[in-house]
Amino acid sequence: MMELSRKHLSISKSLTLAISAKAKEMKADGLDVIGFGVGEPDFPTPSFIIAAAKEALDSGKTRYTAAAGIKELREAVCRKLKSDHGLDYRQEEIIISNGAKHSLYNAFQAILNPGDQVIIQSPYWVSYPELVKMGGGKPVFVEASEQNDLKMKMADLEKAITASTKAILINSPSNPNGSVYNRAELERIAELAVEHDLYLVSDEVYEKLVYDGLEHISLASLGKEVQDRTILVNGVSKTFAMTGWRIGYAAGPEAVISVMSNLQSHATSNPNSIAQYASVAALTHPASDETVAKMVEQFAKRRDYMVEQLNLMAGLSCLKPGGAFYVMLNIQDLLAKKYQGQRIDGSIDFANLLLKAEKVAVVPGIAFGADHLIRLSYATSMDNIEKGLKRIESFVKEIV
Ligand SMILES: Cc1ncc(COP(=O)(O)O)c(C=O)c1O
Structure with a gap:
């Protein structure tokens, strides 16, 4: 066979998708699988958003739009960033993409040159290292240990900065950790970014999913000097249960956004026109805040229950995450032990045996760079959570 792209051969496939594909297959075979693997809200997209999409279709909003997105949505994003974070952005500093993931992809393509390093906390969201590599950069990991609430220690972050560092990637609230950086840490x-002249890429897709009165602080809001070097990424997927609609956005310096727009104009053109109009409703409809608050209330209840139950099970422990909808379960005490004669050497063994034996799908922490952890999503009904946790309990009882 002729040689393939060396750059892209090094990109791994998403492990999280592999496990969920297996779970889906089992479900399709009629098996009663409980899925804690998914990274998407289980709620339906709110009806006023659906209505806006229908209206867009009926009024013929079915053509190409500006590559960087419709004016109405870019304006809605500007207003949102102003009212939520006090941030001033002009339309030229906003790009609408096919999901936050696409905005992140564009951002790394726009700012990186070969050999540039991007600092990422570990455990990390599966796509971060690959997105950086696709941009020609090198991911550099800083440990976010459970001893530090699954966040980076600022001293460790500082130590990781080298002459090749181009950017620091911050994801707060975080997937998979569920951790939220406080104001002092963000400051x-x-x-550090200002001192070392670095970009800040701030992935804020979980901003609304914070609990216990915690506050999400947008990095860019920490001063003009900070805003000028920040690429703020967000989207409608997680906040408004719109994962399938594929709308995300980025706000940043015009020079960066303009490179991102040029790239996007050749790679994908505009994101789906109907989804863009629906997203205007998501960001501006008077019922939005209340609808999101109701979902957050449900997530908080599920989180409390899940964390409490898991910590009662022998051999397992987890922290109580302040945001997003994931729990990181520590399985360290069960490693090197056996389930019905089969040895559990790491998170993949744990996840595979659990799926086979009890039909519960979870994501092995190795996908996020942490083999002693398992990620459970509580973006599923309380019934499923109750049932799934009972099964996990039966499973771990058999591990000796
Ligand atoms: C941390 C993080 N960023 C970005 C995304 C991508 O979201 P979108 O659906 O907007 O592409 C996800 C989705 O899983 C995520 O967890």
Whole structure:
């Protein structure tokens, strides 16, 4: 066979998708699988958003739009960033993409040159290292240990900065950790970025999913100097249960956004026109805040229950995450032990045996760079959570 792209041969397939594909297959075979693997809200997209999409279709909003997105949505994003974070952006500083993931892809393509390093906390969202590599950069990991609430220690972050560092990637609230950086930490991160002249890529897709009165602080809001070097990425997927609609956005310096727009104009053109109009409703409809608040209330209840139950099970422990909809379960005490004669050497063994024996799908932490952890999503009904946790309990009882 003729040689393939060396750059892209090094890109791994998403492990999270592999496990969920297996779980889906089992479900399709009629098996009663409980899925804790998914990274998407289980709620339906709110009806006022669907209505806006129907209206867009009926009024013929079915043509190409500007590659960087319709004016109405870019304006809605500007207003949102102003009212939520006090941030001033002009339309030229906003790009609408096919999901936040696409915005992140564009951002790394726009700012990286070969050999540039991007600092990422570990455990990390599966796509981050690959997105950086696709941009020609090198991911550099800083441990976010459970001892530090699954966040980076600021001293470790500082130590990781080299002459080749181009950007620091921050994801707060975080997938998979569920951790939320506080103001003091974000101020330190911003200070380091200014001192070392680095970009900040701030993935804020879970911003609305915070609990216990915690506050999400947008990095860019920490001062003009910080905003000028920040590429803020967000989207409608997680906040409004719109994962399938594929709308995300980025706000940043015009020079960066303009490279991102040029790239996008050749690679994909505009994101889906109907989904863009629906997203205007998501960001501006008077019922939005209340609808999101109701979902957050449900997530909080599920989180409390899940964390409490898991910590009662022998051999397992987890922290109580302040945001997003994931729990990181520590299985360290069960490693090197056996389930019905089969040895559990790492998170993949744990996840595979659990799926086979009890039909519960979880994501092995190795996908996020942490083999002693398992990620459970509580973006599923309380019934499923109750049932799934009982099965996990039966499973771990058999591990000796
Ligand atoms: C941290 C993080 N960023 C970005 C995304 C991508 O979201 P979108 O659906 O907007 O592409 C996800 C989705 O799983 C995520 O967990």
